Amino acid sequence: MKKFAIVLSGCGVFDGAEIHEATLSMYAIAKNGATYEMFAPDIDQHHVINHITGEEMQEKRNVLIESARIARGSIRPLTDFSASDFDGLLFPGGFGAAKNLSDWAFKGSESTVLPEVARAIREMVDTGKPLGALCISPVLIAKTLEGAELTIGSDAGTAAAIEQAGATHVATTHGEVVTDTRYNLFTTPCYMLDASIEQIGEGAENIVKAMLDHMK
Amino acid sequence: MKKFAIVLSGCGVFDGAEIHEATLSMYAIAKNGATYEMFAPDIDQHHVINHITGEEMQEKRNVLIESARIARGSIRPLTDFSASDFDGLLFPGGFGAAKNLSDWAFKGSESTVLPEVARAIREMVDTGKPLGALCISPVLIAKTLEGAELTIGSDAGTAAAIEQAGATHVATTHGEVVTDTRYNLFTTPCYMLDASIEQIGEGAENIVKAMLDHMK
Numbered sequence: 001m002k003k004f005a006i007v008l009s010g011c012g013v014f015d016g017a018e019i020h021e022a023t024l025s026m027y028a029i030a031k032n033g034a035t036y037e038m039f040a041p042d043i044d045q046h047h048v049i050n051h052i053t054g055e056e057m058q059e060k061r062n063v064l065i066e067s068a069r070i071a072r073g074s075i076r077p078l079t080d081f082s083a084s085d086f087d088g089l090l091f092p093g094g095f096g097a098a099k100n101l102s103d104w105a106f107k108g109s110e111s112t113v114l115p116e117v118a119r120a121i122r123e124m125v126d127t128g129k130p131l132g133a134l135c136i137s138p139v140l141i142a143k144t145l146e147g148a149e150l151t152i153g154s155d156a157g158t159a160a161a162i163e164q165a166g167a168t169h170v171a172t173t174h175g176e177v178v179t180d181t182r183y184n185l186f187t188t189p190c191y192m193l194d195a196s197i198e199q200i201g202e203g204a205e206n207i208v209k210a211m212l213d214h215m216k
Numbered sequence: 217m218k219k220f221a222i223v224l225s226g227c228g229v230f231d232g233a234e235i236h237e238a239t240l241s242m243y244a245i246a247k248n249g250a251t252y253e254m255f256a257p258d259i260d261q262h263h264v265i266n267h268i269t270g271e272e273m274q275e276k277r278n279v280l281i282e283s284a285r286i287a288r289g290s291i292r293p294l295t296d297f298s299a300s301d302f303d304g305l306l307f308p309g310g311f312g313a314a315k316n317l318s319d320w321a322f323k324g325s326e327s328t329v330l331p332e333v334a335r336a337i338r339e340m341v342d343t344g345k346p347l348g349a350l351c352i353s354p355v356l357i358a359k360t361l362e363g364a365e366l367t368i369g370s371d372a373g374t375a376a377a378i379e380q381a382g383a384t385h386v387a388t389t390h391g392e393v394v395t396d397t398r399y400n401l402f403t404t405p406c407y408m409l410d411a412s413i414e415q416i417g418e419g420a421e422n423i424v425k426a427m428l429d430h431m432k
Contacts, residue, residue: 011227011235012285019227019286023239023413030414051284052291059275068267069228070235075268197239198246 002034002087002215004208007078007120008067009040009096013191014049016063018094021134021190022070024201025092028208037086038075040067041116046099063100078116083123088211093135093190104139109164111143118144125183130211134203135190141183142167149180153189175202177210186210218250218303218431220424223294223336224283225256225312229407230265232279234310237350237406238286240417241308244424253302254291256283257332262315279316294332299339304427309351309406320355325380327359334360341399346427350419351406357399358383365396369405391418393426402426 006025010016017040029036042064048057068075083089091097098105102113113121121144124131133141136158138150142165151172152158159169170178174195177188188203189195195203222241226232233256245252258280264273284291299305307313314321318329329337337360340347349357352374354366358381367388368374375385386394390411393404404419405411411419 013288016285019235020239020242020288023236024243026236026413027240027417030412031417050281051287051289052281054289065266065268069232071267072229072236073267073270196246197242201243201247 002212003085004029004034004036004088004090005039005081005086006036006090006092007039007117008070008075008092009094009100010045010061010063011066011069012051013094014051014054015045015047015099016066016094016096017070017092018135018191019070020197020200021092021094021204024204025090025134025208028204032208032212034212038067038071039078039081040064040075041101041114042077043100063096078120081120083127083129086129087215088130088132089120089124090132091134091137091140093137093192095136097137097140102140102143104143108161113140113143121145128184130184130186130214132186132207132211134188134207135192138187141185145183145185148183148185149178150185150187151176151178151189153192155192158192174199175206177206179210184214218428219301220245220250220252220304220306221255221297221302222252222306222308223255223333224286224291224308225310225316226261226277226279227282227285228267229310230267230270231261231263231315232282232310232312233286233308234351234407235286236413236416237308237310237420240420241306241350241424244420248424248428250428254283254287255294255297256280256291257317257330258293259316279312294336297336299343299345302345303431304346304348305336305340306348307350307353307356309353309408311352313353313356318356318359320359324377329356329359337361344400346400346402346430348402348423348427350404350423351408354403357401361399361401364399364401365394366401366403367392367394367405369408371408374408390415391422393422395426400430
């Protein structure tokens with residue numbers, strides 16, 4: 001049975017992992033006969049956002065502990081990750097990818113990726129195993145793998161910043177998956193487009209199937 | 217287009233709404249050509265649980281604000297709910313149903329349901345519209361609708377407490393839906409059984425389809 005590692009960045013679109021993208025990725029993996037383990041960095045969130053008002057709350061939350069809500073407690077620190085244990089590595093989206101796994105939300109093309117995230121990405125590439133990223137998460141790849149070809153949908157500002165970071169951006173619409181054969185990299189836009197939850201299910205299903213095909 | 221109201225109880229299985237059940241219910245509704253609005257009570261959570269250790273954290277969180285993480289910000293206080301605006305009402309599970317929407321987790325058959333939750337349930341029954349409840353949420357119905365027939369799967373202790381509360385419990389396995397034609401009530405066990413995320417998707421799909429069939 002093929003096994004994915006899924007990396008979360010908290011719990012909630014505005015300060016953590018996008019919940020629908022994470023859940024529907026887990027669902028797509030299980031539905032297609034594969035299995036998964038969950039990981040997240042054991043670090044403080046950049047901040048905590050009230051998801052109704054969009055305002056910052058005066059709280060501190062930990063990325064690993066909050067991610068465990070999506071994982072129903074079954075999650076490990078990302079420093080435990082080893083590419084040798086997995087067939088694929090998947091990053092759901094959410095602002096957490098750009099606020100906790102990197103500082104892309106604040107520095108764009110000049111941002112830095114969390115070292116343990118960059119290590120996990122590079123380990124997969126070094127072992128020739130597929131990487132997947134949804135929504136805004138492809139920016140983590142753009143900053144880690146030189147000249148990667150990827151998509152975040154069609155947002156012009158983000159696409160320009162991705163190109164400035166040295167990657168190639170390919171415009172896509174709902175459910176489309178961009179494949180970079182050099183890095184065995186798969187990306188799909190999900191909520192970086194104005195999408196319905198049904199379209200998120202389609203995107204998650206398509207990227208998981210593409211990664212599973214590649215593993216054959 | 218048929219419209220569901222979904223009532224959340226926070227964000228995370230151990231102190232709020234079960235994230236997979238909530239997300240996969242939203243997904244099933246959209247996939248089957250219907251739409252939904254999200255609601256939650258604007259009250260403090262009973263407590264905050266670290267989902268890795270299971271221990272209580274010294275924090276205060278609000279049910280409506282945390283539920284908004286699953287709803288991507290698009291959620292209203294449950295006091296705004298009116299049965300006249302909807303064709304069906306659905307409660308995903310998670311301990312939040314038994315800790316925030318009621319005190320079932322602490323008092324079992326002697327528990328009390330939050331008045332705004334009981335009002336929403338009764339309004340649906342009074343207007344002849346279908347109600348659905350997943351996982352542990354059927355206990356809210358057991359305490360609100362006299363003699364309701366429902367399922368929480370096969371947990372003997374919970375089933376006995378449900379019978380003590382005056383309802384009838386029907387044992388079920390993964391994906392099965394129990395229908396109470398007197399109350400137009402639909403229930404399915406989901407994570408009250410030792411279930412995979414794929415089985416949660418199946419349960420959510422089955423209950424949503426059964427409710428949509430009833431709406432015809």
